[in-house]
Amino acid sequence: MTRNIYYPCILIEVHMFGFCPEALRDPMAMERANLLNMAKLSIKGLIESALSFGRTLDSDYPPLQQFFVVMEHCLKHGLRVKKSFLGFNKSLWGPLELVEKLCPEAAEISASVRDLPGLKTPLGRARAWLRLALMQKRLADYLRLLITRKDLLSDFYENSALMLEEEGAVIVGLLVGLNVIDANLCVKGEDLDSQIASILDQKNYVEELNRQLKSENSLIVLKVAHGDVSVERDTYKQSRQGLDEMYNEARKQLKEECQLRQDVENELVVQVSMKQEMELAMKLLEKDIHEKQDTLIGLRHQLDDVKAINVEMYQKMQSSDEEMKKKNDVISRLEEKTNQITATMKQLEQRLQEAERHRTSAEEGTRRFKLDFANKAESLQQLETDLKIEREWRQTLQNDLHRERETVNQLSTEALQINGLKKEFHRLQDENMQLKTICEDQEQALEELGSKLSESKLKIEDIKEANKALQGGQVWLKDKDASHCKLCEKEFSISRRKHHCRNCGEIFCNSCSDNELPLPASPKPVRVCDTCHALLLQRCSSNPT
Numbered sequence: 045m046t047r048n049i050y051y052p053c054i055l056i057e058v059h060m061f062g063f064c065p066e067a068l069r070d071p072m073a074m075e076r077a078n079l080l081n082m083a084k085l086s087i088k089g090l091i092e093s094a095l096s097f098g099r100t101l102d103s104d105y106p107p108l109q110q111f112f113v114v115m116e117h118c119l120k121h122g123l124r125v126k127k128s129f130l131g132f133n134k135s136l137w138g139p140l141e142l143v144e145k146l147c148p149e150a151a152e153i154s155a156s157v158r159d160l161p162g163l164k165t166p167l168g169r170a171r172a173w174l175r176l177a178l179m180q181k182r183l184a185d186y187l188r189l190l191i192t193r194k195d196l197l198s199d200f201y202e203n204s205a206l207m208l209e210e211e212g213a214v215i216v217g218l219l220v221g222l223n224v225i226d227a228n229l230c231v232k233g234e235d236l237d238s239q240i241a242s243i244l245d246q247k248n249y250v251e252e253l254n255r256q257l258k259s260e261n262s263l264i265v266l267k268v269a270h271g272d273v274s275v276e277r278d279t280y281k282q283s284r285q286g287l288d289e290m291y292n293e294a295r296k297q298l299k300e301e302c303q304l305r306q307d308v309e310n311e312l313v314v315q316v317s318m319k320q321e322m323e324l325a326m327k328l329l330e331k332d333i334h335e336k337q338d339t340l341i342g343l344r345h346q347l348d349d350v351k352a353i354n355v356e357m358y359q360k361m362q363s364s365d366e367e368m369k370k371k372n373d374v375i376s377r378l379e380e381k382t383n384q385i386t387a388t389m390k391q392l393e394q395r396l397q398e399a400e401r402h403r404t405s406a407e408e409g410t411r412r413f414k415l416d417f418a419n420k421a422e423s424l425q426q427l428e429t430d431l432k433i434e435r436e437w438r439q440t441l442q443n444d445l446h447r448e449r450e451t452v453n454q455l456s457t458e459a460l461q462i463n464g465l466k467k468e469f470h471r472l473q474d475e476n477m478q479l480k481t482i483c484e485d486q487e488q489a490l491e492e493l494g495s496k497l498s499e500s501k502l503k504i505e506d507i508k509e510a511n512k513a514l515q516g517g518q519v520w521l522k523d524k525d526a527s528h529c530k531l532c533e534k535e536f537s538i539s540r541r542k543h544h545c546r547n548c549g550e551i552f553c554n555s556c557s558d559n560e561l562p563l564p565a566s567p568k569p570v571r572v573c574d575t576c577h578a579l580l581l582q583r584c585s586s587n588p589t
Contacts, residue, residue: 122205137166184219
């Protein structure tokens with residue numbers, strides 16, 4: 045009789061050997077049936093005891109040891125004997141090595157088994173591989189991939205072996221229920237090559253199971269002979285119902301664990317996105333700081349240029365003041381000369397008037413003396429000589445007057461230039477005042493940029509500390525969420541500042557956090573609160589390494 049049983053991811057047709065006459069005549073089929081029943085009992089007992097045990101299983105757990113013994117017998121069934129230099133042997137490691145080729149994820153387990161220093165035999169490596177696959181919760185997946193490649197397994201197993209028949213697929217389907225079990229097995233320090241002393245009781249357990257199964261098979265044969273098919277069918281239905289219940293419970297637990305894992309992964313994605321956003325914000329802040337520093341450097345250069353221009357203008361102003369003083373002295377001297385020339389010109393005009401009067405008087409005397417020319421010839425010649433002298437003197441005075449007028453024109457031109465220099469001086473004074481105003485504005489802008497730069501640096505420090513706290517799994521309390529010190533409960537103010545503890549992330553006052561210790565996230569000493577300081581000192585004293 046053939047029935048379809050649905051196990052996870054596998055549709056299996058199981059021959060019920062209690063109802064198949066061929067199973068009664070074939071000893072290999074009887075062995076497969078016995079191993080299948082042993083595997084069912086072992087897996088069911090392991091799952092039930094592990095769920096009632098309620099914690100992680102270790103290597104000394106008896107149902108787990110019995111399960112590995114049954115699995116070893118199932119994998120050894122129908123294994124071909126290989127000839128070597130030391131004789132004939134059966135090795136489980138050969139077919140298990142094929143899983144590495146079929147599933148790249150199993151390469152890590154195979155590499156770990158090969159690197160174990162205490163394993164010397166292929167049997168020991170096969171036992172270690174089974175334990176590592178169970179801890180990884182991938183034993184059913186690996187064996188399912190293995191039984192699907194019967195062309196590769198035929199090199200290691202005989203034709204009627206359990207791994208090549210339907211019973212192997214049934215056992216693989218039962219192994220899916222073991223994914224609800226958490227096991228922590230110490231493979232490195234365990235002697236898996238021999239294990240003779242520790243397996244004697246397990247061998248007795250297997251022999252007892254075999255005797256029970258043989259007696260049950262003989263009863264089944266008698267029942268088949270007497271036609272008691274209905275009772276055996278009810279027994280199978282009950283066993284199938286138990287397996288279905290066990291599978292449903294295991295599947296429910298698997299769904300819960302998958303949901304929990306999905307929640308953890310979502311939280312991890314959120315944390316990674318927050319970390320990326322914080323890193324992006326830090327990069328933007330650093331870029332802004334660099335830009336502000338470049339702007340600050342440019343403003344400093346401009347301020348230096350303005351200062352140099354101010355110094356140059358000040359020097360020019362001093363030189364112009366000196367020139368103005370010199371030109372004022374020259375103007376005063378020229379004004380004195382002009383006054384002297386004016387006085388001289390007045391004297392010359394008076395002398396000219398006198399000379400005119402003398403000339404007129406001379407002409408009148410000439411007219412008077414014409415009559416008496418002979419008598420006064422000598423007097424006339426003298427008068428003519430005096431007249432020539434007076435004319436020459438007048439000509440000389442006119443020339444001097446002309447030169448003085450040219451000098452006055454030149455002095456007036458210089459006075460106009462001095463007026464232009466005064467206007468230029470006033471204009472330079474106005475520009476100097478404007479430059480001073482610009483300089484003061486730029487100094488004020490530099491002070492504002494300096495304050496903003498210090499605020500940006502403080503924000504970066506806070507973000508870095510929050511990032512370190514986030515990487516270390518700590519809760520970094522925000523400044524706005526704390527109004528009182530957590531330790532002394534005093535209210536924060538301008539004089540009582542807020543300080544973060546770099547270990548716990550809480551906010552304290554200065555007196556309650558005036559300690560510094562190096563942390564794993566920061567090799568340099570950082571601020572910690574009194575509570576964390578005492579706790580860290582206690583840890584260091586209890587664990588000096």
